[in-house]
Amino acid sequence: MPIRTCVGCRAEREKAELIRLVSHEGRVVVDYHAKLPGRAAYLCPKLACIKEAMKRGRLARALKAEGPLEYGDLPERIAEAIEAQLRALLGLAAKAGKVVSGWNSVRANEKRLALVLVAADASESVRERFAGASQLWLTKEELGRAIGKPPRSLVGLLDGQLAGRIARELERYHGVHAGDRDLLR
Ligand SMILES: [Zn+2]
Numbered sequence: 001m002p003i004r005t006c007v008g009c010r011a012e013r014e015k016a017e018l019i020r021l022v023s024h025e026g027r028v029v030v031d032y033h034a035k036l037p038g039r040a041a042y043l044c045p046k047l048a049c050i051k052e053a054m055k056r057g058r059l060a061r062a063l064k065a066e067g068p069l070e071y072g073d074l075p076e077r078i079a080e081a082i083e084a085q086l087r088a089l090l091g092l093a094a095k096a097g098k099v100v101s102g103w104n105s106v107r108a109n110e111k112r113l114a115l116v117l118v119a120a121d122a123s124e125s126v127r128e129r130f131a132g133a134s135q136l137w138l139t140k141e142e143l144g145r146a147i148g149k150p151p152r153s154l155v156g157l158l159d160g161q162l163a164g165r166i167a168r169e170l171e172r173y174h175g176v177h178a179g180d181r182d183l184l185r
Helices: 047-062 074-095 103-108 124-129 140-146 161-177
Strands: 003-005 012-014 019-024 027-030 040-043 099-101 113-118 154-158
Touching (some): 027 074, 047 074, 074 140, 099 103
Antiparallel strands (some): 099 154
């Protein structure tokens, strides 16, 4: 596995664990699926690393940018890339029959679920009942749409490879939001 260094904290990690950035016409581009050509810089999916890299032109140096580099709303764009991937994985999981949703189905299948996701605007009683679940930033409507359903407060993932990938994206998302769901909104 290739190893890269995070521009923020300087830690060496497996390339697949880091977020790839490239520069294009003086702007930092989030290359989430590592498809774009050119010199790249890498960041841990953590807000502290992103902010550190934006300081004092460290990212510009890592990207060997000629002239000033526009970071813009980089933390937000990274969060959006993670969110897009999460929605895509939820869609795949739904197509693969690995998703149950809604109060009754999630409760009935609870023991078989690897992961339970709770919408940001779920009711207090749902939040309390699933206090140990992953509290999302997606609304009921967004969560339902991701799995091709009407609005859903609860989505459960049956154990398997996709549940693992979704858990990884959730960890990234929470890392970029540094525990504050509304920070980047
Ligand atoms: Zn880092």
